[in-house]
Amino acid sequence: MSNGSAFLGLPAFPGAAREAVGNAQLRHNLRKATHTIRSKRAAVVGELDDWEELRAAGKAVKDHTLRHLDHYLVRLEEAVTAAGGHVHWAADADEANRIVTELVRATGGHDVVKVKSMATQEIGLNEALEAEGIRAYETDLAELIVQLGDDRPSHILVPAIHRNRSEIREIFLREMAAWGEPAPDDLTDEPRVLAEAARRHLRKRFLTAQVAVSGANFMVAETGTLVVVESEGNGRMCLTLPETLISVVGIEKVVPTWQDLAVFLQLLPRSSTGERMNPYTSMWTGVAPSDGPRNFHLVLLDNGRSRVLADEVGRQTLRCIRCSACLNVCPVYERAGGHAYGSVYPGPIGAILTPQLRGTTSELDASLPYASTLCGACYEVCPVAIDIPEVLVHLREQVVEGGGHRAERAAMKAAGWIFADPARLARVQRVAGRARRIVPRRLPGPGAAWTDTRDLPVPPEQSFRDWWAAERGRPTTPRSNP
Amino acid sequence: MSSRDAVLARIRAALVDVPADEAVDGPRPSEASPPRARVARDAVLPLLVEHLRDYRAVVHEVAPDELAGALAEALRRRGCKSVIVPPGTPVAWIAETDGIELLDDTTPLTVDRLDAADGTVTGCAVAIAETGTIVLDAGPGQGRRALTLVPDYHLCVVHAEDVVASVPEAFPRLDARRPLTWISGPSATSDIELDRVEGVHGPRTLEVLLVRPTPGR
Amino acid sequence: MRVGLFITCVNDTLYPRTGQAVVRLLERLGCEVDFPAEQSCCGQMHWNTGYGKQIEPLVRRFADTFAGYDAVVTASGSCGAMVRDNHPKAAARAADPTLPEAVAAVVPQVYDLSEFLVDVLGVTDVGAYFPHTVTYHPSCHSLRLMNLGDRPTTLLRNVRGLELRDLPGAEECCGFGGTFALKNPDVSAAMCADKVRHAVGTGAEVLCAADNSCLMHLGGTMGRQRSGVRTLHLAEILASTEEFPA
Structure with missing residues (x-):
């Protein structure tokens, strides 16, 4: 997994976490945010008395799909193509970046609007586009805060979770003008006012955008349908208004049938934002006559996923639907913050996903499987029942087999x-x-x-x-x- | 080897532990558990209203013969001077909108025209009580997706017959090949301190006219 | 009923009073308690730190030592969970092909103390006397792996003279995590500080848990802070009587 340069050369987890633990403002921001979402999740999950059955169904659908991933990807490709879309396959980050760059160039455009997407962050797409003279504008509010602040994301759902309202106000006042519509002079730190400023900042860009880049939460093999789950409407703007839409999606995001999707649209919003349903979900299948983009490209991304698939214990990691419930309950994440994990995937899921995608050769990646007390809170809330502690221990064995730590090895032997x-x-x-x-x-x-x-x-x-x-x-x- | 072949080959190599005769198209796990009846039939409409309001949608319940009046009244209350009416909108819905300019999208309106409109009136394909969700499928009376996105106000007519209790029940009623938009309240964000704020890029006001069942049906 | 006491290496070496309390309590309730001296360690530290492939001899030793008892009772949630959840996994990949069967035979007999009292003996009032204020930390592995639920607090509520105070954020980890406390000392200490703050805030005299490893970490911190709150294993409170106070 190649990464945005933002994550290169970072210290191992314990050192990075030490700094975060010492930052009182960060600790306060994280504690407040994670505890808020924790109780919201618990309340809406508690409304469904068959949550455990849903969770088992989500696990079963994903396991089945992963065990026949080649089959479902080929079906998906057929269905997307039949509906007027184009499917591209990218073995790694460089190839995905190259494909997207060429597709954008072919439109003659020099900028793209982006829907929040973990896959494009993972491959460092914005930086790759920038190097080719194409500017990517993040449109999700939290991504916008991170982009304007020249910052790194620290949470899967809310990448700017480490920032509080007054910090966000300062970033908007200082940086918005350089990227487009400036922030109003009388900007306050009220969330409603900050959201209004983001609306005004991006409005014209949405209405004139020619190319959008997105990820997807799910892809349906049977129908070729892609799904984006969001809240603000920035996703709808990007998916609907431009002429060209390019979606970069990990190969593990496919589900077999239309009806299978129902399971995940019950699991994801309640686990993620703690809502019964998120405000907007868009579903599209190829190209629709006179509605939305006329050109649709799907880039299927491997970038290490097939290696994760090959590990029979680690494979369950690919069930992840990126809800971030595990981050929100993790006592280690709450104190260490997202940046300490040195990857776009922080928290418990990052501690198992990153070392599998990137390997455990760097000091940072080898420290990630140990960034947990194995308390099990993550497994308890995971909507697809990924046994994160089990995978952590499995990866610790790989670290030990890769050489481990000499003094520790001697102590264990003794x-x-x-x-x-x-x-x-x-x-x-x-x-x-x-x-x-x-x-x-x-x-x-x-x-x-x-x-x-x-x-x-x-x-x-x-x-x-x-x-x-x-x-x-x-x-x-x-x-x-x- | 193309990247397509390379990726597929890697996947197949990764799955050597899966028995070759393991069924691919067996019974779907999602269908194995029967649709749940979490909500009693007579509780469905009240639940939809409650959940729509929970996420800050404005809801009015009307009888079928009150719809035209309620629709016009909602537009006037909002101060709409011009509203978009998608192709296929029943004439009866808009019978009392005198004095309000109705913008026809049969020939697609430009984005600037959409942006200048005060709102959009649509129907819907399905509504889901358990989640307070309205699903649009771009069919007659709903129009293309941009119509309910760019204007700041969305007035949606929901017929009781189109309301289902739960998410799984909505899927068989929907055609995946159509562009679908699931809407649960006005646009919102929780990106600032995970504090939910309504109103970002999508319409900041969602108003719903829930048309009660026709008596005797 | 013949009970094999699985003391665990930490209790054996550092907290013999906990083991003595289990013996006194179970004998008071009419059990025949045996301590098979061939036992050593369940291998949890090795397993959780990534040295799981080295524990085959420990798994074999456990299965052989505790074969044939009506029940194997332990006073450590995490060691109990290690045996129940991970010995079968370790056995499945062991060189010795007979190990899985030996492990499968002993695992169903393994109980945490509170499970054994409530589920097997059917007792929720063990006749204890402990005239103090107590707050209970459920500890992660007792809570999420052993699924002890409200058994420990039910037992505590029935102790004569005991006033149980709710611990805020009870279900959150104390930050011990075995070698985590050494590998990530800053995060571990930050988690512990929050847990200690909550415990001290209850005003209880005693912080109780069903796992001495967590209590070692919490007690070590409270000792350093001179908080005045002492730590006690659940078994010691349940064994406490007017005659033999804990």
Whole structure:
């Protein structure tokens, strides 16, 4: 997975998280936002008494599709083509960027309007277009905030979640003029007023745009239908008004049938924005006579997904519908913030998706599977039941097999040696018990990670097994292993 | 090898664990569970009204013979001087709109004309009570998608017969080959501190006239 | 009923009082408790840190040690979950082809203490006396993997003299996470600080949980802060009587 240059050369997770933990404003913004959406989600999910059945259906549909992905992609291609669309296949980010660049060039245009899309962020499309002299205008409010602020996204649903209203006001006042319609001088930090400023800033651009670039939340193999789920109407503007529409979509976004879509339109909005239904969902199939774009191109993106598919434990990651419920409940995300994950995919899903798409060779990517306490809150809310803790542990094994950390490997080996023989364990316990008076307040080296904020537990004079032997008269130590 | 072939080959290689005889077109998991009856039949219309209002749509319930009057009244209350009327709109709906300019889109209006209009009047294909959703399929009386997007006001007529209880029930009534727009309240954003604000790029006001069932039907 | 006590290496080494409390409690309720000394560790630390392929001998040892008991009771939610959820996975890829069967035979007998009391013995009032204010942290693996639900709080509510105070944000992780506390110390400490703030804010004298690993982390932080709140394992409160107070 190649990435927007914005994410190159970032520190590993623990270091990046340290900075975020120390940023009180960021902590406050994240806490407020994630707790708000958490309770909204819980309320609307609670309205459906068959949520668990829906969740199981979502998992089953996605698993079935993934197990026959080649079949459904070919069907999708046939249906889109029959409906007047053009289908392109991109093996990686560079190829996808090249295809989109050429398609935009062919229209003679030099700018595009964009619907928020994780896939195009993943491949760094905006930067690739910029290098070819084509400017991409983000139209989703949060993406606009990130683009104007020359910032990086920190959340899948709300990329500017790390910004509060007064920061957004400042960005609008400072940057909007350079990108088009300036912000009004009397701009306040009221969300309603900020949204109005975004409307005015983008209005003319929407009404005159010739080319739009989008992703898609779902693609229906049976009918060739693409689906974009959104709230603001910027998606509808991009999908409806321009002459040419280019959609870059990951190959895992396909579902088999029209009726299958019903499952996901129940799961996604409630999990994502915590609404019964999001304000706007657009569905289109190829090109419609006298309604919407006259040219439609679908770019099917692999970019590492087929590698994820090949891993029987990791495969479930491709069920993800990018709702971001796992981010909103994750206690680690809440404190570390999205930027610490060094990828457009932050939070628990990012911690398993990024290392699978990019591999675990860089220090950052190898640190991501460890960015979790395995508390399981993510799995509990995932609408397609991705067992994120299971995949995290699976990826930790890959990191260890790839070399891991030398001191840790030695420590694990030593612990394994002690636990292999209860007699040895008993001897170690007795040594610890004798040394109990000299437990230090602070440990040197890696142990300082514990004692910087916590006291060490004082070992008891007698372990449980020695107490039992003394009280119950059983042999103190069992037969030693040879 | 083309990229198409390369990607498909990678996918097939990744799926070596899937038995060759595993059925592709078996019963769909989504059809395995029967449609749920979460909502009692007589609760469907009240629920639609409640959920539309929940997301800040303005809703009026009218009898069939009150529709023309209510529609004209809504437009006047809003101060509309010119509204777009899609091809195929029943004449009876707009019978009392004297003094309001009706813009015909039979010959497509320019985007600037759409932008200058005060609103759009449409019907709908289906409405879903459980989610407070109206689905447009660009059919007669609904028109192309831009008509309900560019003007700042959307007045939608929903007939009781077109209301279903839940999302899965809407799908068999819809034709995937038509461009579909699912609308649940006016445009909104939660992008600032996850605080929901109505009104961004799409129409900032959604008004619904729910036409009660014809007596005796 | 013959109960095998799975003490867990952390309790054995650092918290023998918890094990003693389990023995006292179960014997008070009429169980025959045995501590098979061949037991060592469930392999959770190795498994969760990415060294899962090294734990086959520990899985074998567990299955052999606890074969044949009517019930295997543990006082650690995360170790119980390790055995239940992950020993079968580890066995499935073990070199020894007989291991899956051995694991499958023992796993259904494994219970967390509160599960064993409520579901197997059918007891919700264990006759304990503990005249103190207590707040309960459900701990993630007890809550989401062992699915203990309201069993621990039901047991606590029936303890004579005990006043249970609700812990705000109870279901949120305390930030321990095994080696997470060492690999990501800043996030771990930030999570712990919030949990401690909530616990101290209840005004309770005791912070209780069904997992001593979480309590080691929480207690270590509260000790450093001199918060005055002490930590106690659920078993120690349930074992507490006027004669033997915890």
